[in-house]
Amino acid sequence: MEEIKFNQIGVSFKGSGSYVPDQILTNEEISQKVDTSDEWIKSRTGISERRISRVEDNVADMGYKAALTAIEMANWDIKTIDLIVLATSTPNDLFGSAPSIQAKLGASNAVAFDLTAACSGFLFALITTSQFLKAGNFKRALVVGADQLSSFVDWNDRRSCILFGDGAGALAIEATNEFDNFIGFDMRTDGERGCFLNLPSKNNEDSIIDNIQFLSGGFSPIQMNGQEVYKFAVKEVPIILDKLFKKTNYSSDKVDWLILHQANQRILDSVGDRLRIPKEKILSNLEKYGNTSAATIPLMIDEAIRNHSIKQNDIIATSGFGAGLSWGAALIKWG
Numbered sequence: 090m091e092e093i094k095f096n097q098i099g100v101s102f103k104g105s106g107s108y109v110p111d112q113i114l115t116n117e118e119i120s121q122k123v124d125t126s127d128e129w130i131k132s133r134t135g136i137s138e139r140r141i142s143r144v145e146d147n148v149a150d151m152g153y154k155a156a157l158t159a160i161e162m163a164n165w166d167i168k169t170i171d172l173i174v175l176a177t178s179t180p181n182d183l184f185g186s187a188p189s190i191q192a193k194l195g196a197s198n199a200v201a202f203d204l205t206a207a208c209s210g211f212l213f214a215l216i217t218t219s220q221f222l223k224a225g226n227f228k229r230a231l232v233v234g235a236d237q238l239s240s241f242v243d244w245n246d247r248r249s250c251i252l253f254g255d256g257a258g259a260l261a262i263e264a265t266n267e268f269d270n271f272i273g274f275d276m277r278t279d280g281e282r283g284c285f286l287n288l289p290s291k292n293n294e295d296s297i298i299d300n301i302q303f304l305s306g307g308f309s310p311i312q313m314n315g316q317e318v319y320k321f322a323v324k325e326v327p328i329i330l331d332k333l334f335k336k337t338n339y340s341s342d343k344v345d346w347l348i349l350h351q352a353n354q355r356i357l358d359s360v361g362d363r364l365r366i367p368k369e370k371i372l373s374n375l376e377k378y379g380n381t382s383a384a385t386i387p388l389m390i391d392e393a394i395r396n397h398s399i400k401q402n403d404i405i406a407t408s409g410f411g412a413g414l415s416w417g418a419a420l421i422k423w424g
């Protein structure tokens with residue numbers, strides 16, 4: 090790792106990548122499992138289908154594939170990467186899946202670790218990574234968001250199973266002394282409301298020997314109070330974005346794109362209305378992928394970069410929100 094000696098260090102966005110499993114689960118197919126319908130799911134969420142990992146897939150593999158395409162776009166020599174942060178709530182190794190991505194890439198000079206903040210995870214990882222770059226500690230970093238929630242969904246619970254899917258996205262970002270395209274951010278947590286969305290541990294009592302008990306590890310499926318999470322999102326996301334605009338001397342009309350965590354089309358529409366951001370500027374791909382947790386934001390950015398919607402120097406307002414409860418916002422300029 091080479092120490093950077095600039096007085097003022099900014100962040101530059103160099104590449105994006107994404108990966109989704111090829112196995113598609115449609116609304117129609119879900120309605121064969123639980124009492125729901127394509128019409129209900131589409132009208133309440135905007136989702137038509139989602140991707141489900143095959144049994145041989147895992148978060149590290151998805152994250153690796155997304156990261157590799159971001160590196161290719163950035164045109165980086167893999168050995169020059171200093172840092173890899175993986176946002177995930179579903180690592181295939183509870184000790185961390187980022188080291189596995191580092192190894193698969195052959196990024197032997199990079200330090201790699203996981204960060205968990207559920208659906209806010211990618212945004213929190215992007216903010217964390219940017220602070221490392223701006224502090225002059227690292228030059229090149231990969232921020233990866235990957236989740237495989239299909240492994241933790243209760244596929245008999247129609248109130249939640251319709252929402253989630255699997256996928257990964259990644260951004261390649263770099264420190265520069267020429268400009269700063271990471272304009273500002275804000276982050277919040279309210280653990281008091283954490284009970285509205287959980288993937289809790291499920292521990293069975295067991296004993297090692299007669300008088301020494303222990304709890305065996307495991308997890309219960311996702312538990313969600315959908316209405317409360319919905320109310321939280323439509324209230325807090327406009328507030329945090331509005332504050333961020335004021336803090337950075339921006340306003341919503343200067344924003345080229347609003348990229349929200351892809352949870353529900355009604356949430357996207359409501360936040361857009363409250364901020365007076367027109368529909369054409371609000372990017373959405375949840376119809377195809379559902380809620381892929383930490384992957385939604387980089388998956389959406391990558392799609393919009395590759396279809397030439399997002400162009401160099403476009404201003405992007407982004408916000409992640411979800412379990413914790415946690416939420417955050419960032420204002421960036423692409424390039």
Ligand code: UT7
Nearest residue numbers: 124125126129133208247248251315316318319352353411
């Ligand atoms: O990253 C954050 C992740 N979580 C979220 O973003 C969740 C945010 N919340 C939501 O997106 C919405 O609350 C849901 C899509 C989960 C639910 O939509 P809703 O409009 O809030 O529905 P509801 O919970 O108020 O339920 C309305 C009715 C109920 O029936 P009754 O009690 O009125 O007879 C539910 O039992 O719809 C029923 N229902 C369903 N019916 C058909 C709930 N789920 C389904 C379903 N199919 N899948």
